[in-house]
Amino acid sequence: MFSVLYVDDEPDLLELGKLFLENSGKFSVTTAVSATEGLQLAAREQIDLILSDYQMPGMDGIAFLKEIRAQYPNLPFILFTGRGREEVVIEAINSGADFYLQKGGDVRSQFAELAHKITIAVERRQAVNALRDSEQRLADIINFLPDATFAIDTEGTVIAWNRAIEDVTGVPASEMIGKGDHAYAIPFYGHHRELLIDLVLESEEAIQRGRYAIVKKEGDVLIAETSAAQVRGVKKVFYCKASLLYNKDGNVVGAIESIRDITEARHAEDELRAAYEQITASEEELREQYDELKSHQDQMRLANEQITAQDEELRGQYEEMVYLQKQTDESQQMLQQVLNTVPARVFWKDMELQYLGCNEPFARDAGFSMPADLIGKTDFDMGWKEQAEAYRVDDRRVIETGIPKIGYEEPQTTPDGNRIWLRTSKIPLRDSGGKILGILGTYEDITSTVEAKEKLRLLKISVDRAYDEVFWLDFEGNIIYVNDSACRITGFPREELLGMKIYSLDPDFPPEVWNKFIVDLRRQGTLLFTTRHRKKDGTIINVEIMTSYAAEGTREFSFAFARDITARMREQEDLKVAYEQLAAGQQALRESEEMYRSVIENIQDIFYRTDLNGNIILSSPSALTLLGYSSLDEVLGKPIASFFYQPEKRGDLLRILSKKGKIEDYEVQLKRKDGTPVWVSTNSHYYLGPDGSITGVEGVYRDISRRHEIEEGLLAANEKLTAQTRELRARLEELEKAD
Template sequence: MIRVLMVDDDPAMLEIAKIFLERSQDIRVDAIESAKEAMVKLKDGHYDVIVSDYVMPEMDGISFLKWVRRQDHDVPFILFTGKGREEVVIEALNHGADYYLQKDSNPQVLYAELTHQIRQAAERQKTKRAVLESEEKYKALFENMNEGFILYEFVRDGEEKPHDYIIRDANPKIKLIADLKPEEAIGKSASEIFRSKIVPFLDIYLKVDETGSPAKFEGYFPSNDRYFSISAFSIGKGEFATIFSDITEQKRMDEGLRRAHKQLQEIIDFLPDATFVIDQERKVIAWNRAIEEMTGVQKDEVMGRSVSSYIEAFYGFNRPILIDSIFSADGEMEGSYSRLGRKGDAIFAEVYVPSLYGGKGGYVWATASPLFDDQGQIVGAIESIRDVTERKIAEMALRETRDYMDNLLHYANAPITVWGPNMKIIRFNRAFERLTGYSAEEMIGQEASVLLPDEGREEAISEIAYTLRGECWDSVEIPIRCKNGGERIVLWNSANIYCEKDRTLMATIIQGQDITDRKRVEEKLIQATKQLLDIIDFLPDPTFVIDQERKVIAWNRAIEEMTGVSKEEIVGEGDYAYGEVFYGMKRPILIDMIFSRDEELESHYHHVKREGETLFAEAYVIPPRTGKGFYVWGTASPLFDGDGETVGAIESIRDVTEIKETEMALQENEERMKLVIEGANLGIWDWNLATGGVVRNRRLLEILGCPEASLAGHVWDQVRIIHPDDLEKVMAARRDHFDGKTKNYMTEYRLKQSDGRWIWVQDRGEVMERDEAGRPLRMAGITQDITEIRQYQEALKEANRKLNLLSSVTRHDIQNQITGLAGYALLLSEILPEDPPMRRYIDGVLELTETINRQVAFTRDYQDMGVKSPEWQPLEEVVGRAAEAVPLVVAKGPGGVAFAVEDGAEGIRVARGKGAGIEVEISTGPVEVFADPLLEKVFSNLLENATRHGGGVTKIRVSFVERGVVGEEGRGKDGGGGVIVVEDDGLGIAAEMKGRIFDQAFGRHTGYGLFLSREILGITGMTIFETGEEGKGARFEIDVPRENYRWCHTP
């Protein structure tokens, strides 16, 4: 359904139009009788097409159209009116109307045409929006797709063989491969991007291009150390595209899994405990070195073999062992082991195996656990077997003293452990359990090294080895790893227990003291001190700290740079060494006044201020090391201990040289500005928009006619004396500036002084402050009395009017006399005999009267040159009107100038004359130039000169180009400017005349045409030159400054 908003002040016309249009089932019309109502409708609702009358009260159709376009409405707009003037059509189309339809035809035909135009406009708008949406979707998809996309084209050598390829297009993912943005990569070759003589994957892409078959492969880019999965496919001979995704992390994960599997095998192989692994089918998949040594069975004998192989390795016959319980009930194991238990998924047991170590036998502690896949399914099992024979022997050897040792160990407050000569733990007291979280059952039989954290492990093992060689620990600090993953720092002492018979080492007893909390406090203190020093070091202001003895304890980077004295030179120094750094002598400075007040010292500073315990002072210093003087602002504060006693002081110094220099410069500028304002005789005002209060200088009060009034007043004081005819203009100028439509507020208006005299003033101002919503709060500006200037302007206008009147009267009288003279000459030619000399004289008189007549007419055409302000003019229309005005050049049709599009060339219009056979081609494009309103006369003169004096001219071409340097003389400037070219195919201008054709009174006819054309162009900074070649036609080039032309969209 097409929604139409129809605006016409004629209710009958609205009703008829609504009936005709809504006969079409797809059109619905909202009929509105005024543009004001339509504006409200547009704000509240959406319409597909607007149809508006031209002539309406309050606001005509063109003004309504302008309002619609200012609101950024792109809704199609059809002007439907009875006015058929050409200027109305042009103005409507220039302001964005889509169609123009006159009401003066048959209603049936008229409304059929209107219905057709409405449908066309709505469909075109719908298509336009669909295209925009489609483009946005494609762009969003292309730029935000997860994969990268690049379009390539092969680069061929002299023999047409592809040797490289360049990027034609790419999405942002190209940054993954080339570390470039798409706009940076487009147009570059692969060898250039990857900086390689060997073009990556060229053979693959050539094969894709030759066969047309896509290819998918993985590629490695050493420039950024990344792997990509790449799919390449041909999109036409010589062109191909790739879609790629980054698989670096996947590749590295795969490689990590391979390495992890290998490392796991190596870890199992080097585990000190005998260990083997079986899969779900109970086949051996791992068999480490320790179990080879324990059983005498090599890995190659059991790997990949079934259950019987590993059972026989232990017992020599087939029977269930611990690892099998992972796949079966525990009941099958009962009776096979002396101790059997389960903890979570793990099963553990102790047993004596007589066949171990070649029949020597031994006690073992075995632990079996299941292995799970990602879904939690059991896929195998692992069993670890520890030889505990020595532990068993040690238990028996120490049985006599066990009760005593147990009581001694378990009831001691200090953590105590005992290990044997093999460094395996045989006692683990309750205090140690509390310290580590491990139970004695978990730790007995383990090597002492299991309690050591990874960091510093080797050094700690070396310390333990010392005890085995008979040495004792005396306050040795070694960290302990707890069950929860944490660490405790312990201070250890040790003693050795020897066998009385042979003095062999039986065990080592170790007692510890947990000093973790103490160490943490120490570390925090150290860290806090370091952080404080780091903070001071990185402070932007030069800063130093002294202790109570006036020794420097901190000296940051900024003060090193300021003074040229490094931290190493000054830290630890006392005796006012820091004073020497700044003043070249050891003397107290600001920081010393923290400890005692010194009036003599205060006199060295510009001023000293105290705020509580903090001191502030300003001084000028010249550090001896740098020799560079500057103003500084110092701040010194005391440092206190926990009891509130002063233990030191800190001073921060800020270089305020720029601020001081700025203050002095501002003061100087203020004084200079005051002189300028007083010299310019300007009134100054500062307006508080919230309160209406205005602060004014004395000169403004003089302009307002109340010099004795207060400098502080109210804005109404000035508003009430504005001329009633000017008040709305002033208020509109202020509103436009408040709304941000103008950068500055400027207006001219009349004020009534206290003596009743009206004066002209000019206001210039700017909003200086706005609130968060953008509303103006404060505005400042100047007011100037321009009464004399306005009087001079009015006098000039009046003088010009009188001169034009005098010129018009004089011209009229001269033309009357010339007409009479020509009439007498014609009568003489009729009554005089056919005497050749007499005929020649009469013809001369007639020719002179015609010349005088043309010159008089010429003064009429150019009398307004420079009188009216320059304006923006569409160049194509100006030249068209000029061509229309030249006789025998342009054929006229019903619509004015008849233009025909030649060869379908967009933007080129051709006009052909009937009699002269001269063709005028206008190819300026949609450009406007800023020029005097008499610009059309310039082109009329150029075209007329070509037809009169061109010598066989058949074609005239007018064009516009933008370029940097124009003509052989290089008149234009690089990077800007445009040129209007007027050229013909005639005989051209003789070389000896080129330098004179723009002179005053030169040439045939009036002699002023080109001279005045140059003057008209010069009003807005344009210049004209003749650059053609004699014999090839005349060529005039008009240089247009860059700021005096602009491109416009054609309707």
């Protein structure tokens, strides 16, 4: 039911309009006798449409419309007035009126037209709002995507530019949306050029000729990697993925591309690969040195056994030992170089948790230039002193228990005050006899991974708590994920839904339909359709499904949003019935008007209607026969007084009408086209408009010329008889005198 605010300074018309509109069952009408009262009601009540008169004291309908548009720009507004001037209509439409309807004519047909326009105005505004909400939801989803993402229409105009791509390029969406001619390539390459998104519709040959070294095509999706981009003066490596956008009819309406910055990942892979190669080479060299050292140690042991007898040989062995010690020092130095090369941070502490050493990356993280600068210092001397006590608690636990703590996550404050996340491992530092001497630790910076997990967590919360139902299904029809709304709307607990197949929930999707559906989904990528869901209590609800194709390795999935549209479909059915009723009413009205027209056209007497100025606005065709005219065009629009044989008699008629309110059997002469008079008798009364005001005069003229001829003949005969009688009486008197 639509809530209508009806504003008019005439209470009787308000009551009539309220009665007619509410009688249809489609409208709830609140009335106000002034625009000021209407503004107060609009501020505190839920209103679907405002219906207003134009001419009102204080604030007229146009000023009221402008105030409503300023406060409620999306609220439908219909101007319903007796004023029909063209400038009023133009000003109303320019000020934002949805419709303009002039009062007058048959009341039933007028209010039927008004009800129809109210329905159209409200439903049109609701449709616009629903579209705006849908577009906003889509924009919000795109904005929540962690990857830099943008979309274009079929003309190449940018229609979406999410927050992630704003962060990557430094270009806000307000500057990019609406631009074409490959403007979206400028932040990445500095000039207009094609991106992966432009190749989605191209042939395989055209794709291979493109600017991407590695391109993979999976259905309508293109995947590529490029290292040619340069964003904000920094060379970048991007992983790109582009696909087509379809409307509900399966027609292509644009394309979308997501861009992931994998520069650091590629650099890390290169560095790690180089480090592993260097470590492998160093390990081989160390192994050779260790074998050599072991050989020397064996020789030293033999020399010690012979030291008493071979002093000279002992001296030689001592010199050799010095040489070996030097080699050992060099080996330790090489080990330090290896530690300095690997990307992982390495450190070791004594039993008092003072630093004994570290590699160079760790020293730089701590804000020092060389590892030697840290020796003897504690965590309280580092940039991460806020976390120092927490670090030392972990250190003591490892030392006291002798149990390593491997691969755990913890925060760290850098010397410049930034907060990062680490993946840390700590083990006891032991001597050759197994005695614990301190602690040995390593860590790696996993800030980007932690942040990605946090974004993923927030995205999951958003999906879990989304108003619409959300489902993940594999291509065997198993439900593998549902959000809170899916449980709330269907009435099934989450555990029960996750053990079901789609066939159990959707009566319109038996296995054979599902198999055809997944073929279409693979081909089109996205599908929009309506179907039904069976709730736990057996109730069937209508739902609208937006589902997208997703793949992970060899597994394929359907990711679907479902919206309960049961109420909407019921409203559409009600609207259909209302339209059918309206059509039936309009047909009855046409039949009534046709019957009225038939009566007017076939009446023998003259039916007429004049406006307040006395001009004829309606006449039956019988006037042509009586007055000798060939077309009603010669009659309509003319002053009725001009058809009186004595025009001043029109004034006499109006005076009687004003005094008595009606005229009955009033005889007057009309003038034929040839100027001759004709006697008529009229019954006339005032014609009232819908608001009860006098808008003219209407009535019937009856031809009584024959009756007048008879009356005149009788009068002449009577006069002749009287004269003959008088003459006869005179002769009789003469005869009597003669006798």
